[in-house]
Amino acid sequence: MIAIIDYDAGNLKSVEKALVTLGEQPVITRSREMLLAADKVILPGVGSFGDAMGRLKQYGLVDVIHQVVDKGTPFLGICLGLQLLFERSDESMGVEGLGVLKGEILRIPDCEGLKIPHMGWNSLEIRPGTRLFAGVENGSYVYFVHSYYLKAADTSIVAASTEYSTHIHAAVESGNVFACQFHPEKSSDVGLQILKNFISL
Numbered sequence: 001m002i003a004i005i006d007y008d009a010g011n012l013k014s015v016e017k018a019l020v021t022l023g024e025q026p027v028i029t030r031s032r033e034m035l036l037a038a039d040k041v042i043l044p045g046v047g048s049f050g051d052a053m054g055r056l057k058q059y060g061l062v063d064v065i066h067q068v069v070d071k072g073t074p075f076l077g078i079c080l081g082l083q084l085l086f087e088r089s090d091e092s093m094g095v096e097g098l099g100v101l102k103g104e105i106l107r108i109p110d111c112e113g114l115k116i117p118h119m120g121w122n123s124l125e126i127r128p129g130t131r132l133f134a135g136v137e138n139g140s141y142v143y144f145v146h147s148y149y150l151k152a153a154d155t156s157i158v159a160a161s162t163e164y165s166t167h168i169h170a171a172v173e174s175g176n177v178f179a180c181q182f183h184p185e186k187s188s189d190v191g192l193q194i195l196k197n198f199i200s201l
Helices: 012-021 032-037 049-058 061-070 080-084 188-199
Strands: 002-005 027-029 040-043 075-078 103-107 118-123 141-146 148-152 158-163 167-174 177-180
Touching: 002 012, 002 032, 012 188, 027 032, 032 061, 040 061, 040 080, 040 188, 049 061, 049 080, 061 075, 075 080, 080 148, 080 177, 118 158, 141 188, 148 167
Parallel strands: 002 027, 002 040, 040 075, 075 177
Antiparallel strands: 103 148, 118 141, 158 167, 167 177
């Protein structure tokens, strides 16, 4: 069973739809028992870092997420779900993230000719040998919607990066924890391949 964490985030249904397209029957849930019993767990999300952390706490999901990660269940963060896995964000000063991985979320610097939020297709520089990007060609385009970006403390966990006003850590892999700043569920065949790779872990 693939469980999608329900904390009133915006893109749950599009993630569910992409998984159904791949022949899966995902469950959207905030049940501790279901999340701990799942074979794979996905933390999607669009919106504000501080609001999202507030909802995760409100629904008692912070400890559950740590338990899921600690027991070795493959875990995928998407967009805001990636950001929440880290320690802090410029978007919500003073709010602690989940701290599953070390690093911070910074605002994309203003740059002449580039719009923020960054909305659209960007190519990925993919680190060879990553599990999430197996069968995905280097330079493939994926779909982003974000104003803040990840700077991981340990660059060895960075599975893919992109350039938009600055160098952006676009995806990470660390043990059983995976995350994408872009939206694989909105990234056509490339995104479906990434989700398929996660499913088959």
